[in-house]
Amino acid sequence: MNDQGTAQRGNGLRVPRVKRGRGMGTILPRDDGAAPLDIVIAVMAFLAALALGASLIADRAALGWREGLAGRVTVQVLPPDSGPPGPELERQTRAAIEILSATPGIVHVARVSHEDALKLVEPWLGADALVADLPLPNLVDASIRPGARVDLAGLRARLKESAPSAVLDDHTHWIARLKALADVVIWSGYGILLLIAVATAAAVTFATRAGLEAHREIVGLLHQMGAHPGFIARAFERHYFFTALIAAAAGAGAAAILFLVVGGLELAGVEAVPFLPPIALKPAEALWFIAVPMASALIAWATARISVLAALRKIY
Amino acid sequence: MVRFENVGMRYGAGPEVLRDVSFTLEPGSFTFLTGLSGAGKTTLLKLIYLGEPPSRGLVNLFGQDLATARRQDFPALRRRIGVVFQDFRLFRHLSAFDNVAMPLKLAGRREQQYAQDVEELLTWVGLGGRLDAKPATLSGGEQQRVAIARAVVARPDLLIADEPTGNVDAEIAARLIRLFGELNRLGTTVLIATHDRALIERTQAREMRLVDGRLVEMRLART
Numbered sequence: 001m002n003d004q005g006t007a008q009r010g011n012g013l014r015v016p017r018v019k020r021g022r023g024m025g026t027i028l029p030r031d032d033g034a035a036p037l038d039i040v041i042a043v044m045a046f047l048a049a050l051a052l053g054a055s056l057i058a059d060r061a062a063l064g065w066r067e068g069l070a071g072r073v074t075v076q077v078l079p080p081d082s083g084p085p086g087p088e089l090e091r092q093t094r095a096a097i098e099i100l101s102a103t104p105g106i107v108h109v110a111r112v113s114h115e116d117a118l119k120l121v122e123p124w125l126g127a128d129a130l131v132a133d134l135p136l137p138n139l140v141d142a143s144i145r146p147g148a149r150v151d152l153a154g155l156r157a158r159l160k161e162s163a164p165s166a167v168l169d170d171h172t173h174w175i176a177r178l179k180a181l182a183d184v185v186i187w188s189g190y191g192i193l194l195l196i197a198v199a200t201a202a203a204v205t206f207a208t209r210a211g212l213e214a215h216r217e218i219v220g221l222l223h224q225m226g227a228h229p230g231f232i233a234r235a236f237e238r239h240y241f242f243t244a245l246i247a248a249a250a251g252a253g254a255a256a257i258l259f260l261v262v263g264g265l266e267l268a269g270v271e272a273v274p275f276l277p278p279i280a281l282k283p284a285e286a287l288w289f290i291a292v293p294m295a296s297a298l299i300a301w302a303t304a305r306i307s308v309l310a311a312l313r314k315i316y
Numbered sequence: 317m318v319r320f321e322n323v324g325m326r327y328g329a330g331p332e333v334l335r336d337v338s339f340t341l342e343p344g345s346f347t348f349l350t351g352l353s354g355a356g357k358t359t360l361l362k363l364i365y366l367g368e369p370p371s372r373g374l375v376n377l378f379g380q381d382l383a384t385a386r387r388q389d390f391p392a393l394r395r396r397i398g399v400v401f402q403d404f405r406l407f408r409h410l411s412a413f414d415n416v417a418m419p420l421k422l423a424g425r426r427e428q429q430y431a432q433d434v435e436e437l438l439t440w441v442g443l444g445g446r447l448d449a450k451p452a453t454l455s456g457g458e459q460q461r462v463a464i465a466r467a468v469v470a471r472p473d474l475l476i477a478d479e480p481t482g483n484v485d486a487e488i489a490a491r492l493i494r495l496f497g498e499l500n501r502l503g504t505t506v507l508i509a510t511h512d513r514a515l516i517e518r519t520q521a522r523e524m525r526l527v528d529g530r531l532v533e534m535r536l537a538r539t
Contacts, residue, residue, distance in 0.1 A: 028409075029408075029409035217405075218407060218409075221405050221407065222422075223394075224365070224366075224367060224394065224399070224405075225394060225418060225419060225422055226391045226392065226393070226394030226396075226397075226422055227391065228391045228422075231422065313387075316366070316367070316368060316369050
């Protein structure tokens with residue numbers, strides 16, 4: 001080796017020392033026409049990440065609702081249909097508290113204050129003076145010891161006997177409806193993810209076919225020289241794997257930023273839509289976003305491989 | 317090595333370009349394929365290097381009947397054949413070095429193992445200073461030499477060349493024929509399609525002649 005960029009061979013030949021194999025890493029020439037596929041995959045990944053985020057939020061919300069309401073019962077002692085609530089309402093409320101406290105499995109009984117009851121109706125009715133005069137029922141909240149089975153039918157019977165105006169609500173109906181709603185959101189999210197996966201596979205299939213057509217001469221020559229179909233397919237697989245990985249990472253990253261911004265606004269006290277669960281993603285949930293580019297890349301890899309091998313089978 | 321029995325070939329619904337062609341290439345033989353343009357030389361070569369299936373007849377390659385051979389065995393059969401195409405068919409996006417190295421890469425060899433062989437072969441065909449040149453920057457003759465180097469670099473069992481000296485001067489042509497002869501002496505079976513009568517006359521080799529798709533003459537060239 002010397003400074004003139006030449007190397008001495010054992011046979012006396014002097015050949016230029018040039019960098020070899022620069023094109024061999026990519027058997028196919030670098031393709032400048034892949035930008036539309038990049039954009040399609042990035043948009044798909046963005047939508048997939050939104051659907052995934054929505055599913056995660058719905059799942060978390062449903063869990064929170066279930067945990068919040070499961071294991072609790074509420075007794076409403078209704079005021080009379082007409083006239084002011086008299087001492088009878090108070091007597092029935094105390095009777096309900098006594099019955100609840102004496103019921104095996106119930107560990108904590110607390111009366112909901114009138115002020116707290118007004119806060120519960122505030123989102124629907126407001127907080128003006130007229131609402132304060134409404135004859136609200138007296139509420140008694142009770143917790144069930146985890147794992148304990150409370151005889152709700154017996155409890156209802158005893159309440160009816162001592163406090164005829166008391167209504168027992170174990171929240172099962174409400175929980176079931178919330179769970180059904182959350183399930184719809186979650187499965188809709190999964191359905192959207194599936195559709196996006198199919199669309200991504202279709203886009204890569206079209207791009208692979210176009211790539212095969214554009215590189216027909218190279219593919220034909222490699223085939224003629226005895227390249228194994230797997231060798232040719234790997235060149236395409238590698239190209240579309242990294243194309244999808246980078247594009248999908250950009251799309252999922254944009255979605256993550258969107259969730260981050262909305263979550264930040266929530267933390268700052270800006271609530272875009274009341275009653276919706278918090279949109280801010282927890283770190284463990286955000287990790288799921290990494291799955292989007294990885295899944296996209298795997299879909300692109302598998303689709304490209306299948307397309308190329310199918311096309312090569314048609315060549316003699 | 318190669319055996320044809322009553323082979324016919326037509327493209328689509330067109331006329332037969334090869335008719336009832338029968339011949340055998342023995343291992344280690346050196347043969348010229350001659351005939352006028354359009355006689356079917358290139359088609360015959362295509363059938364041998366597995367570029368097209370025959371329309372009829374039996375083609376036996378390396379002891380395997382191609383009609384019954386498994387498709388997954390074809391790549392290995394193709395790697396035993398070196399081909400110099402009439403239009404060179406180089407990889408336009410790869411350098412001369414990488415073009416020549418491709419058969420070795422396809423055979424599973426690593427660049428460290430073949431780099432020196434490839435450089436020396438390219439130097440031998442007069443392209444030692446153009447290792448990194450892309451085909452577009454090479455002349456027709458230089459491209460042809462790259463194509464020849466690529467065909468012989470893996471020391472194939474069978475070498476097929478379609479007009480390999482058509483674009484080079486007499487000195488380089490003689491050098492290339494010496495290269496083919498050297499390979500032949502090392503055991504490679506060589507089949508060269510050519511119009512070059514002088515080349516045939518200079519070489520002690522058998523000649524097969526195609527006329528209108530029929531193999532009408534098989535004789536030993538002048539020794």
